[in-house]
Amino acid sequence: MRPFDYAAPRTVEEALAQHADGAAYLAGGTSLVDLMKLDVARPHRVVDVNSLPLHGVTTDERGLHLSALERLGDLARHPAVADGHPVLRQALLASASPQLRNMATIGGNLLQRTRCGYFRDTAAACNKREPGSGCAARTGDNRGHAVLGAGPSCVATHPSDPAVALSALDALLELHGADGVREVPLNSFYRLPGETPQTETVLRPGELITRVTVPPLPGADRSVYVKVRDRRSYEFALVSAAVAVDLHDGEVRGVRIALGGVAPRPWRAHAAEQALTGREFTRANALEAAAAAADGAEPLSGNAFKIELVRRTVGHALTRLGGR
Amino acid sequence: MAKPLIGTATARVDGTAKVTGRADYAADRTEPGLAHGHLVLSTAGRGTLRSMDVTAAEAAEGVLAVYSPFNPLKLHRIKTTPDVCFVGQFWLPLQDQEIRHYGQIIGLVVAETFEQARHAASLIRAEYDLLPVRADFAGRIAHAVPPPVAINHEDPQVDLLAEEFGTVDEALAAGPVQVRATYTQPPEAPLALEPHACLASWSEGVLTLRVGSQSPVGGALAAAETLGIGLDQVRVLSPYVGGAFGGKLYIWPHPLLTAAAARELGRPVRTVLTQEQVFTTVGHRSAVSQTLALGAERDGTLVAVKHDAVSSLSLSGVIYETAAHTTSRYTYKSPSLHVGQRIVPLDSPPTTWVRAPGEAPGAFALESAMDELATELALDPVELRMRNYATVFPGRGVRWSGKHLDECYRVGAERFGWQPRTAPRPQPAEDSDQVWLTGTGMAGATYPGNLLPTTLANVRLRADGTATVATATSDPGTGMRTVLAMVCADDLGIPVERVEALVGDSALPLNYGAFASMGTSSSAGAVRSATTALKQRLLDLAAGDARSPFHGLAAEALAYRDGRVVGGGHSLTFAELLAATGLSELDSPGASAPGAERLRFAVHSFGAHFCELRVNRWTGEVRLDRWTSVIDGGTIINPRTARAQIVGGILFGIGQALLEGIRVEPDTGRFANGNLADYLVPVHADMPDFDIHFLDHPDTDFTPLGARGIGELGVVGTAAAIANAVHDATGRRVRDLPITVDKLL
Numbered sequence A: 001m002r003p004f005d006y007a008a009p010r011t012v013e014e015a016l017a018q019h020a021d022g023a024a025y026l027a028g029g030t031s032l033v034d035l036m037k038l039d040v041a042r043p044h045r046v047v048d049v050n051s052l053p054l055h056g057v058t059t060d061e062r063g064l065h066l067s068a069l070e071r072l073g074d075l076a077r078h079p080a081v082a083d084g085h086p087v088l089r090q091a092l093l094a095s096a097s098p099q100l101r102n103m104a105t106i107g108g109n110l111l112q113r114t115r116c117g118y119f120r121d122t123a124a125a126c127n128k129r130e131p132g133s134g135c136a137a138r139t140g141d142n143r144g145h146a147v148l149g150a151g152p153s154c155v156a157t158h159p160s161d162p163a164v165a166l167s168a169l170d171a172l173l174e175l176h177g178a179d180g181v182r183e184v185p186l187n188s189f190y191r192l193p194g195e196t197p198q199t200e201t202v203l204r205p206g207e208l209i210t211r212v213t214v215p216p217l218p219g220a221d222r223s224v225y226v227k228v229r230d231r232r233s234y235e236f237a238l239v240s241a242a243v244a245v246d247l248h249d250g251e252v253r254g255v256r257i258a259l260g261g262v263a264p265r266p267w268r269a270h271a272a273e274q275a276l277t278g279r280e281f282t283r284a285n286a287l288e289a290a291a292a293a294a295d296g297a298e299p300l301s302g303n304a305f306k307i308e309l310v311r312r313t314v315g316h317a318l319t320r321l322g323g324r
Numbered sequence B: 001m002a003k004p005l006i007g008t009a010t011a012r013v014d015g016t017a018k019v020t021g022r023a024d025y026a027a028d029r030t031e032p033g034l035a036h037g038h039l040v041l042s043t044a045g046r047g048t049l050r051s052m053d054v055t056a057a058e059a060a061e062g063v064l065a066v067y068s069p070f071n072p073l074k075l076h077r078i079k080t081t082p083d084v085c086f087v088g089q090f091w092l093p094l095q096d097q098e099i100r101h102y103g104q105i106i107g108l109v110v111a112e113t114f115e116q117a118r119h120a121a122s123l124i125r126a127e128y129d130l131l132p133v134r135a136d137f138a139g140r141i142a143h144a145v146p147p148p149v150a151i152n153h154e155d156p157q158v159d160l161l162a163e164e165f166g167t168v169d170e171a172l173a174a175g176p177v178q179v180r181a182t183y184t185q186p187p188e189a190p191l192a193l194e195p196h197a198c199l200a201s202w203s204e205g206v207l208t209l210r211v212g213s214q215s216p217v218g219g220a221l222a223a224a225e226t227l228g229i230g231l232d233q234v235r236v237l238s239p240y241v242g243g244a245f246g247g248k249l250y251i252w253p254h255p256l257l258t259a260a261a262a263r264e265l266g267r268p269v270r271t272v273l274t275q276e277q278v279f280t281t282v283g284h285r286s287a288v289s290q291t292l293a294l295g296a297e298r299d300g301t302l303v304a305v306k307h308d309a310v311s312s313l314s315l316s317g318v319i320y321e322t323a324a325h326t327t328s329r330y331t332y333k334s335p336s337l338h339v340g341q342r343i344v345p346l347d348s349p350p351t352t353w354v355r356a357p358g359e360a361p362g363a364f365a366l367e368s369a370m371d372e373l374a375t376e377l378a379l380d381p382v383e384l385r386m387r388n389y390a391t392v393f394p395g396r397g398v399r400w401s402g403k404h405l406d407e408c409y410r411v412g413a414e415r416f417g418w419q420p421r422t423a424p425r426p427q428p429a430e431d432s433d434q435v436w437l438t439g440t441g442m443a444g445a446t447y448p449g450n451l452l453p454t455t456l457a458n459v460r461l462r463a464d465g466t467a468t469v470a471t472a473t474s475d476p477g478t479g480m481r482t483v484l485a486m487v488c489a490d491d492l493g494i495p496v497e498r499v500e501a502l503v504g505d506s507a508l509p510l511n512y513g514a515f516a517s518m519g520t521s522s523s524a525g526a527v528r529s530a531t532t533a534l535k536q537r538l539l540d541l542a543a544g545d546a547r548s549p550f551h552g553l554a555a556e557a558l559a560y561r562d563g564r565v566v567g568g569g570h571s572l573t574f575a576e577l578l579a580a581t582g583l584s585e586l587d588s589p590g591a592s593a594p595g596a597e598r599l600r601f602a603v604h605s606f607g608a609h610f611c612e613l614r615v616n617r618w619t620g621e622v623r624l625d626r627w628t629s630v631i632d633g634g635t636i637i638n639p640r641t642a643r644a645q646i647v648g649g650i651l652f653g654i655g656q657a658l659l660e661g662i663r664v665e666p667d668t669g670r671f672a673n674g675n676l677a678d679y680l681v682p683v684h685a686d687m688p689d690f691d692i693h694f695l696d697h698p699d700t701d702f703t704p705l706g707a708r709g710i711g712e713l714g715v716v717g718t719a720a721a722i723a724n725a726v727h728d729a730t731g732r733r734v735r736d737l738p739i740t741v742d743k744l745l
């Protein structure tokens, strides 16, 4: 870990002012400090945002508002989350471990870095960590890597579970920057790697996530998060699916299917959604939709199984929601 | 007479200290003037270290020294082998520029704080001249060679054939039913909760080395040989060891370098390894590939067993897995038997002993193959094992000192509710709503009963009514301290609270330590010998000392009972007798050693595992639900810590079956998942409900106490029981561990 300055502002404005080039915000620290110890993150200054007034969960006609510093554990226990958003609650509870959930914030969770072993090892080639150095994962150990949305420069996945649920729920992110406040849909927040895998989001330098809003959404209460992993707990997803179905008289009026563990960002399976929309919610239709969930997937040397696993995970999720 | 402690579930005597943080592990200590070491590891897998730029590191704040092959710490070459000098590898770092494996030690930075040392280490740049790395185990199996030394005093290939056959293949062919398959498993790491850490300090030429070790005496031997000092100039302290599993049996280079640095700097130095560093600087279990063929009559009687194993052997180490010799060699009765072992030398970090070395992979293959044969024959797997039950050690003609494996099967099946099966379980219809497929599986377990070479102990009575028992073994979480205190308390007839057990110090009476499941049998035997002698000394004192109320009576007329000397109408506690005779304490040594039992008997512990699990039809996830193990380990001194040992062993096997495996990059030798985030071990949520039952058959042909080892037995057969249950549930036979979801889709 490199020596760094430390600042602990008390307001959003102070925080923005203290964030200079090469600085990093510190929330729960469960991702940032880990990467600093590995010498992967090398901030000159750490701006601790824990004293900012970014706490609380509220609801109004625009939906459910989660302040950025809310801890994953608290959110999972919050009645406003539990009521009506099973997919989010399940995704929160499937994240990390109870101890980590007591530290990890929702803002930090959305911005945690990939678990790619080459990104985390300073001796390895990694375009995300060191642009232009190459991608060791393409030909290396890539069992856990992306089959969708990746490119020649980078095949890393985004590791967050809550982000996948929030993608299915069409959540909005409130961002505070030097130029003021803006709101960005989570589904346009993350960028695909392209030629610049080091830039993972549309967040501008110094911009803070202050709030996550889950808009009212028909079907949010008929939702589920299925996370498939090698170990039963305390492990990232091989494949996960957040699915919400808006059902009317046995017919699917709308369905949202987001995938985790398979792409550089939470991945909406639009082809599968379309395949099911307007159709009867039967097992056969659900499976037909699930079969389209991995459309466009391209396997690497070690992860072809993920394509079949995506279909099965989505099939499992849909049948759990009643697609019989 | 007080209720005997032996056989009574007893809480760990050091439990409170452990859960309240008062147990001082090697990294917990600090000392005045303490400096901190941090290792620098190679990022190349084979070749020569051309240069190292240490300028920035040396200039960094707080740095005291940067040692490297270009500025070495002198260590003496190892002239002996690991079993003699207890160093886990042939060569020692910083003594030359050769790169022998990825992640080897190429430097040690010492600084005022841990953070400064780690930061400075990250500033070092190394340049290499590379050579092709030989790290691809699977790709090199074709080039496997016989190992250079005997295995359990036998040749690398053993053929015990029925008279009419010239080769085992002929014998196999004579069986109307045959199964044959190859079973593989990746290398595994002996991960422990306590990080590998050490603290070295010198005072007047004498080294005190605190290091978590299964063998403080071995540590002292290693330090003396490599640092060029006498055995009287080193003391190794391992009062608490937070898990070891073989990985802390030998001393690895970091404590030796740390001691050398402390000597050079004239300051105590502590080095704590990161978990990533542990993966490559501490040994691991070989990768193993095994081919097993069984030939049988239609009734299940085996006519031939052929088991050939190939294991990786690090070119830096000397230990490898001996899978066939340690399982198929003796497990079943078969008129023809062949076991073979070959090795694949690799440019890898050292391979070493890991819990149930040989038996863990060997039993996975053998007990899976037996299940395959049972399926083939439509015979219940328990019944198949009973039809091939061995009562005599094949080829040696001796019986076992105690073998109740048949009872393990029977009691286990009863407790578990095992349904004998003769046909595959029906699978649900394709469009069924059923999510989980249930399956059950079983396997047997064996582990040899051994004794350490000469083991000494000392027991001391004190005038305050307490006693101490001391021996240089270690308690790496096994419960050794508690067991020694129990044996001592039982023999002396006093409560266990009045006995202090001293372990984890090379200066205590000679004891090679806790490994190969022989620590308890050996150490407890030495304690019993000491207490027996001590009681006699006490009676002699009572009869012979003029100040004793018993003076004048013959020692033979006195008896020692429940902590008291009685006779001639007198009864005194030993404390009172010591006080009366003006002594503050009285002690006696004791010893145990292997004897002729090794020639007269085969000695093994046995067990049978039964498990039930579910496999998710959609995702292939495996969930273990319940587990029954019945264990034949002779006398169980402390059922409480014994249960923990068995459960811990099964946990190890669950890791082997479902999660663990080092993924080695074939071209670089880099461990792609060599860290605790990516190398998965079981967590609590992976645990089934355990029903652990011990049979009560003291093995007095083995030792007077009748206890055999159980530390490793739980691992053995566990992976096979799981693979067999997965097969029962899904109809799929997975022969390549770990059984991950991708193999069940």
Ligand SMILES: Cc1cc2nc3c(=O)[nH]c(=O)nc-3n(C[C@H](O)[C@H](O)[C@H](O)COP(=O)(O)OP(=O)(O)OC[C@H]3O[C@@H](n4cnc5c(N)ncnc54)[C@H](O)[C@@H]3O)c2cc1C
Binding pocket: A024, A025, A026, A027, A028, A029, A030, A031, A032, A033, A034, A049, A068, A069, A094, A095, A096, A097, A100, A103, A104, A105, A106, A107, A108, A109, A110, A111, A112, A113, A159, A160, A161, A162, A207, A208, A209, A210, A234, A235, A236, A237, B677
């Ligand atoms: C062992 C382990 C297992 C885990 N398992 C899972 C899992 O299964 N599922 C899962 O989803 N996650 C998992 N995680 C990740 C964990 O959930 C994240 O590390 C955590 O949510 C990050 O939140 P934090 O508050 O600690 O972020 P920090 O580490 O403080 O910050 C993370 C990043 O976000 C930035 N940041 C933080 N807050 C803000 C903000 N408000 N505005 C702008 N930038 C900000 C920081 O600068 C930093 O770059 C695991 C982590 C560990 C260590």
